[in-house]
Amino acid sequence: MGKKANPESEVDPPEARPLSAIEAEEQWRTRLAQIPLAFARMSLCARCRGAEERYFDDWLAERTSVDECHRIIHECHRTAFAEWLVLPMKKRVHDLKQYLLTCSTDVISAPELSVSWVRFCRDLVPSQTSHRDLEYFTGQAETVLQILRNAHRRRHGSA
Secondary structure, three states, rough: OOOOOOOOOOOOOHHHHHOOOHHHHHHHHHHHHOOOHHHHHHHHHHHOEOOOOEEOHHHHHHHHHHHHHHHHHHHHHHHHHHHHHHEEEEEHHHHHHHHHOOOOOOOOOOOOHHHHHHHHHHOOOOOOHHHHHHHEEEEEHHHHHHHHHHHHHHHHHOO
């Protein structure tokens, strides 16, 4: 005895239909907003950027054009970048600490990774960001990391 066909299974689910740019952007931003850390949102957007500075995500590109996909992710990246920079220092420290807890490399207790950290931070900066903003961001990220390292040393009695 064969399985009965479900009439609803022949209809594309709503998420598979082509979306307007506005709908796709709303869904992308909603997905991004589910990530509680500004630094993590920025990192996710940066990972969507290819070597030619074009942003791409399979899910989003399936629902919009490649150009719209690029525009939406680039705007989200710029927003996440700006959100992290306007956080008060105490919240930046908390945000970055929580982000670093999810990483496999312990940059807090490994000062020899400072050069790698700066390179990583530069890679997080959105495309077309001014040199001034790039330098400001990397300086702020280094400051926050130093605060975390100092706190780590105090807790573990290291000089």
